[in-house]
Amino acid sequence: LTLTLSQDLTVWKDDTPIVIETVSSLDRGDTCTLSEIKMSLHSGTHVDAPRHFLPDGNGVDALDLNTLMGPVRVVDLRGHAMITDTVLSGSGIPENMERILFLTDNTEKRILHASRFVSEFTAIDVSGARWLKKMSIRLVGIDALSVAPFDDPVPTHQALLSAGIIIVEGLNFAGVQPGVYQLAVMPLKIKDADGAPARVLLYDIEDG
């Protein structure tokens, strides 16, 4: 589920691009090959921490590993331009689901693989965020660089983060079918950070 990080990976509009520089190199006769990276904490597949949108919110290092790992449902919301409360009510999400990932038209449009940032994408509007808040959801993920619409990021993020819901963005659903899986979301442990790039895995339940 993880996007491969490289200098070619498109980031959010006007955000810091990914730059990888070779500090030493076997090809140049150095002892080893050694590189450094400069990137936004919200590059590629990543997690938003509460303090991304909440002044007193926790950092990404304080997120609960028990929430980041466990059973998850990949819900097929293809065909919907916006994820609203009405769309979610009709999507058959069971009441007791704690983790949910939305597979949307963004995947087929390959917006995360586009050569430029795409600002028109399927996202969760504030009615959808409030609906999730009323359920038992603890973690929500999407196949776009934001869970919220491009022109209205604040209400969706605030509603989810203030409810303690962990947000996972930039999911790469290549080859993944809707269904129930085991999920492991592993953000870098960065002190008090507003977010962090992550490695995200899905397993079949029987391998869990």
Place this chain on the structure above:
Amino acid sequence: LTLTLSQDLTVWKDDTPIVIETVSSLDRGDTCTLSEIKMSLHSGTHVDAPRHFLPDGNGVDALDLNTLMGPVRVVDLRGHAMITDTVLSGSGIPENMERILFLTDNTEKRILHASRFVSEFTAIDVSGARWLKKMSIRLVGIDALSVAPFDDPVPTHQALLSAGIIIVEGLNFAGVQPGVYQLAVMPLKIKDADGAPARVLLYDIEDG
């Protein structure tokens, strides 16, 4: 098992320090708090890819997740200044073990938490690396920023990486006892990179 990344975390001698910069901030009236990071790919808890020391070696994005996850033994090698073939022969490592982490005096000395890089640390010498190569070991980890002695990094790394053994460095064993656990090592997926910072978890077998 993961060190917390921050600007205070000590890196390898003369390697790129960790710099985290705030790009936008709620405190300054921006829409959200957003940061960027610049770091060596070998900062904190991290994985070495074959191409770190092998000219034609694979990148970190090509490492096998089936090796990065599974049963592991935390071996107590405290009291040894160097991990040699003799030390390993006497350490009671079972023949069929695929993943092994070395808990050494480095942990009690808190070298990874020191305010300056410490060049005297317990590491695996080339005899130890060759011993591991002859066993069924697929992954080896240590509580130092390198598996190899400071003044002789090449032979140990080359022996391990050329045998396809994944190297995990910078392990934080605070509160961990020797024994058998489940391990999950999750490096960032960076294209063709010589290494990557990682989130590393140990579980009790029964929770597996």
